[in-house]
Structures are given as C-alpha cells and as structure tokens.
Amino acid sequence: MPSNRRHFNIPVFIPEEGCRFQCVFCNQRQISGRQTIPTAKDVVAIVEQHLATQPVDAEKEIAFFGGNFTGLPIERQKQLLEAAYDFYVKGLIRSIRLSTRPDSIDTEKLALLKQYPVKTIELGVQSFSDHVLQKSGRGHTAAQNREAALLVKEAGFELVLQMMTGLPGSSVIDEMNTAHCIISLGATGTRIYPCLVIKGTALEKLFREGKYKPQELWDAARLIAQLIRLFEEAEVKVLRVGLHPSEGLINGSSLVAGPFHPAFRDIAETLLFNDKFRQIPLQNDQKQNLTIKVAPSSLAAAVGFTKYNKNQLLNHFGSVRFIPDNNLHAREFTYSID
Numbered sequence: 001m002p003s004n005r006r007h008f009n010i011p012v013f014i015p016e017e018g019c020r021f022q023c024v025f026c027n028q029r030q031i032s033g034r035q036t037i038p039t040a041k042d043v044v045a046i047v048e049q050h051l052a053t054q055p056v057d058a059e060k061e062i063a064f065f066g067g068n069f070t071g072l073p074i075e076r077q078k079q080l081l082e083a084a085y086d087f088y089v090k091g092l093i094r095s096i097r098l099s100t101r102p103d104s105i106d107t108e109k110l111a112l113l114k115q116y117p118v119k120t121i122e123l124g125v126q127s128f129s130d131h132v133l134q135k136s137g138r139g140h141t142a143a144q145n146r147e148a149a150l151l152v153k154e155a156g157f158e159l160v161l162q163m164m165t166g167l168p169g170s171s172v173i174d175e176m177n178t179a180h181c182i183i184s185l186g187a188t189g190t191r192i193y194p195c196l197v198i199k200g201t202a203l204e205k206l207f208r209e210g211k212y213k214p215q216e217l218w219d220a221a222r223l224i225a226q227l228i229r230l231f232e233e234a235e236v237k238v239l240r241v242g243l244h245p246s247e248g249l250i251n252g253s254s255l256v257a258g259p260f261h262p263a264f265r266d267i268a269e270t271l272l273f274n275d276k277f278r279q280i281p282l283q284n285d286q287k288q289n290l291t292i293k294v295a296p297s298s299l300a301a302a303v304g305f306t307k308y309n310k311n312q313l314l315n316h317f318g319s320v321r322f323i324p325d326n327n328l329h330a331r332e333f334t335y336s337i338d
C-alpha cells in the first residue's frame with residue numbers, strides 16, 4: 001500500500017570512474033561535480049548530513065545516482081551497499097535505489113542487489129533506436145535495453161527507465177517510440193533528460209563542427225510535454241524532467257549549448273495547460289472576461305511560465321482571471337466567460 005509520508009532521496013553520486021564508456025554527451029565528472037567514487041565512509045558522511053536536515057518521520061531512500069553502479073567491481077558495490085544497509089538496519093532509511101546501464105545487468109548482479117534492501121533499479125536506456133544509441137556512443141543496443149528491463153522486473157525490483165531527447169540522429173518518432181517501449185516494458189517511473197552539450201564531451205566537438213544541432217528550449221519542452229502526457233496516461237510516473245540546477249550547470253560554466261533551463265519542467269507544464277486551454281472558444285472581444293478555475297497546486301502552471309498562458313489568452317479577452325478550486329485536481333479546469 002502506498003505510504004502518505006513525504007519521501008526524500010538521499011543522493012550519492014557515483015561518477016564515471018565506474019564506467020568504461022564515453023557516451024558522446026557525458027562528462028560525468030562535470031555534471032556531478034565529483035572526481036572520485038565515494039568510499040563507504042563518504043556514504044556515511046553524505047547520508048548523515050542529509051538525515052540531519054530531513055524531517056524525522058519522512059520516508060528516506062539512499063539513491064546511488066550517476067554512472068554505472070553495477071559496473072563497479074563487486075567488492076566496491078558491496079562496500080557501498082553495506083554502508084547504506086547500516087542505515088536501513090537502524091530504521092533510518094526505507095530502501096535503496098540505484099541507477100546503472102542496461103548492459104551492466106545480469107542475474108548474478110541482481111542476486112547481489114537482492115541481498116540488500118534495494119527496491120528500485122533505474123536503467124539509463126536513453127533510446128530504443130539502435131541508430132541513435134550507436135551515434136550517441138552508448139555501447140549497448142535496444143535489445144539489451146529490453147533484456148535488462150525484463151530481468152529487473154523478473155527479479156522483483158521496481159523498474160525506472162531513463163530516456164533522453166534530442167540525441168544525435170534522433171527524431172520525434174524515435175522519441176515517441178522510446179516512450180512506448182518504456183511503457184510496454186512495465187516501468188513504474190521515468191526520467192526525461194533533454195540532451196545538452198557539455199564542455200569537454202565528444203558532443204561539444206560535433207556541435208562546434210556543425211555536425212550536431214541541439215534542440216531549441218521551447219521545442220524540447222513541447223516534445224517533453226507530449227511525452228509527459230503519454231506517460232501519465234499509462235500511469236508511468238515522470239520523476240524528473242531536465243537536469244537539476246544543483247547538478248553543476250546552474251552558472252552555465254559547463255554548458256556549451258542545448259535546452260537547459262532551471263525551470264524546464266515548469267515550461268513543459270505550462271505547455272500542457274496551454275494545450276488544454278485550446279478547448280476554450282476564443283472571443284476576440286475585449287469586452288468579454290474569462291475566468292479559469294484550477295486546482296490550487298496547478299495555479300502557477302495554468303497561468304504559465306512568465307505568464308505565457310495568461311498573456312496568450314489576453315489577446316482574446318478583456319481580462320483573464322485564474323482562481324484556485326479545491327474540487328479540481330491535477331490539470332482539470334473549468335472556465336466561464338462573461
């Protein structure tokens with residue numbers, strides 16, 4: 001039964017050192033801002049630091065993010081898992097989650113994870129199109145994505161599949177197909193990352209040579225809004241959209257180009273409401289006033305990032321008011337024109 005307690009992830013970044021690949025878009029050291037794989041002692045320090053600031057009664061999960069957890073030597077994995085396990089035994093965390101590559105999954109590796117309270121495994125599948133995976137230097141195939149996802153499910157873990165948009169060679173069709181594959185493989189959650197050009201990556205070289213064109217910010221947000229809708233309809237939770245500002249890009253020092261925005265999800269949510277508001281018959285009569293009611297938690301998205309939706313509607317009405325209504329949920333809305 002799902003718990004009503006607030007949930008906190010305690011992120012522990014595992015940088016590229018555990019990974020023998022060089023995906024064209026990745027410079028994990030710059031994104032995570034860390035140079036080396038944390039030791040067991042580091043894990044304890046990171047977790048204790050987070051526990052000190054999080055509400056005691058909240059549900060907490062240690063999340064080994066970044067890189068390729070199951071690609072680490074077994075002894076290293078055990079050390080990190082043992083450090084996390086101590087917090088579990090003391091009742092201070094509820095579970096562990098980790099992210100890894102699809103080609104670093106096999107039954108033996110999953111059996112090790114089963115010995116610990118690992119609940120969720122996130123696979124960075126990125127795309128289900130082989131030509132995109134190949135151009136992106138991923139070093140695995142769409143078939144490997146499928147096999148790994150099935151193994152994770154069979155072993156009884158919760159499955160989260162991470163995808164990227166705007167990868168070299170990728171089209172909207174490829175990205176919609178990837179979303180459909182994620183849904184059909186039974187993922188309970190997803191993360192969607194628009195591809196960014198980061199300093200020091202192979203993609204930066206391609207970009208500077210004019211061989212790679214990143215997505216425009218609003219195009220990427222429009223596409224991701226469509227993906228969010230698709231995932232929500234299939235009850236796949238969209239856990240994250242875009243790179244988090246704390247992940248080393250907020251000052252733009254590592255960012256060369258691409259659709260990065262600290263409020264990326266807000267822009268996508270704005271566009272989801274923008275689509276819904278197409279049901280409103282436009283008046284082109286400045287004497288008519290529009291009132292829109294939405295769930296209180298959706299008010300900002302309905303008005304829109306930088307009032308995008310409100311300003312568009314103001315081209316057609318004398319005034320536009322947004323009112324919170326506790327009877328409405330998510331993106332439900334009602335409207336009246338007087």
Ligand code: SF4
Pocket residue numbers: 015016019020021022023026027028066067068101124
């Ligand atoms: S597998 Fe992950 S860590 Fe390794 S290069 Fe690719 S994106 Fe970076």
